[in-house]
Every structure is written in C-alpha cells, then in structure tokens.
Amino acid sequence: MSQLRPALVLLAFLTLLTGGAYPLLTTLIGQWWFPWQAGGSLLTLNGETRGSALLGQAFTGRDYFHSRPSATAGTPYNALASGGSNLSVASPALTAQIAARARTLQAQDPHAAGPIPVDLLTASASGLDNGVSPAAIAWQLPDVARARGLTEQQLQTLVDRNTVHPWPEFLGPTYVNVTQLNMALSTLPRR
Incomplete structure (x- = not known):
C-alpha cells in the first residue's frame, strides 16, 4: 500500500503535465507564432471561406488549373477519408486509372504539347495534395490562358506568385499551390 500512493500521485501529475499543460502550451505557442497556419490556413473570397x-x-x-488526382474515398479531396489508393506500381487497376486520366486530359486539351507530367496522372499518398510541379502547370497553362482570354505571360505572373520555393531546399521540391492559384484566378474578370 505504501508504494501505491506515490505511483498514483506520479500518474496524476504526469497525466496533467503531458495530457493538459503541454498540449495547452504548444497550442498557445502555435497560435501566437503561426496564427494563419494554426487557424487552418483558410482562404476567403468575398467574405466567404472557400477552402x-x-x-x-x-x-x-x-478555365482552372487541375491538381493531382485524389484517391480519397467517397468524393475527391475528402479530408475525412485521407489516404492513397494503395495500388502497387504493377497493379493493372493503377495502369487503367493512369490511362483513363491521360485520355481525359488529352481530350480536354488536344493542343497540349509534350508528355503529360506524372503528377497529373497519379494520386498523392494523402489524396489531399494542394500542389503540382511547375512542369504540370506549364503543360496546362496554354489551355487555361485560351479559356480565360489571357496571354500566357499574364497567367505566368499569377503562377509565379503562387509558386512555393521551400527553404532550405532539402525540405522539398518547388511546387505551385493550385488551390491558391485557382482562388486568384477567381478574382480576375472574365473575358
């Protein structure tokens, strides 16, 4: 019985420390130093949260750029069902999905030059990726420019503003945030 009391006191202390004080402290620090990120990095357009x-x-x-395909269950980009398709590289089902995506992209833009970048054909591991490579944007750019009645140079300026260059470079490759890019496109007047 003499050993039970210190064990219960230590359990209660560590529960309060690791289950209460530490999460509260890290939440407060996160909201203080990174308020936009801690708040969900929400994008608003005309006072309405859009994503x-x-x-x-x-x-x-x-007239919009396309993100990586989503493999989430139910609906595309379903945050409640985040996850990849778990199909192996040798899977006939994955090969069929990639071929179908390629046919769809080529039908949408028969004028596109060069091979389709791989990140427009394959889903990410989470199914929720917001970015694609600059090559994937460059492949789509002429079609989006035609659909919007803009020059490719005008559109490239917008793309450059939404390109993320991780620093230091070993944190990841350069990518274009398609969600933010398309939100910026939504603010442009239609021609």
Whole structure:
C-alpha cells in the first residue's frame, strides 16, 4: 500500500503535465507564432471561406488549373477519408486509372504539347495534395490562358506568385499551390 500512493500521485501529475499543460502550451505557442497556419490556413473570397491553402480541391473546368488526382474515398479531396489508393506500381487497376486520366486530359486539351507530367496522372499518398510541379502547370497553362482570354505571360505572373520555393531546399521540391492559384484566378474578370 505504501508504494501505491506515490505511483498514483506520479500518474496524476504526469497525466496533467503531458495530457493538459503541454498540449495547452504548444497550442498557445502555435497560435501566437503561426496564427494563419494554426487557424487552418483558410482562404476567403468575398467574405466567404472557400477552402484551405493546405488542401487540394477538385477543379474541373478548362478555365482552372487541375491538381493531382485524389484517391480519397467517397468524393475527391475528402479530408475525412485521407489516404492513397494503395495500388502497387504493377497493379493493372493503377495502369487503367493512369490511362483513363491521360485520355481525359488529352481530350480536354488536344493542343497540349509534350508528355503529360506524372503528377497529373497519379494520386498523392494523402489524396489531399494542394500542389503540382511547375512542369504540370506549364503543360496546362496554354489551355487555361485560351479559356480565360489571357496571354500566357499574364497567367505566368499569377503562377509565379503562387509558386512555393521551400527553404532550405532539402525540405522539398518547388511546387505551385493550385488551390491558391485557382482562388486568384477567381478574382480576375472574365473575358
């Protein structure tokens, strides 16, 4: 019995410390130093929340850039069902999905030059990626420019503003945040 009391006191102390004080402290520090990120990195347009800069969205029109395909269950970019397809590279189902995506992209833009970048054909591990490579944007840029009635140079300026260059470089490759890019496109007047 003499050993039970110190064990219960230590259990209660560590529970309060690691289950209460530490999470509260890290939450407060995160909200103080990184308020936008801690708040969900929400994107608003005309006072209405339209999404998060951290999550991809399904854009289907020719006048918007397309993100990586999503393999989430139910609906594309379903944050409640984050996860990949778990299909192996040798899977016939994955090969069929990639071929179908390639046919769809080529049908949407028969004028596109060069091979389709791989990140427009394959889903990410989370199914929620918000970015694609600059090559994937460059492949789509002429079609989006035609659909919007803009020059490629005008559109490239917008792309450059939404390109993320991780620093230091070993943190990841340069990518274009498609969610933010398409939100910026939504603010442009239609021609």
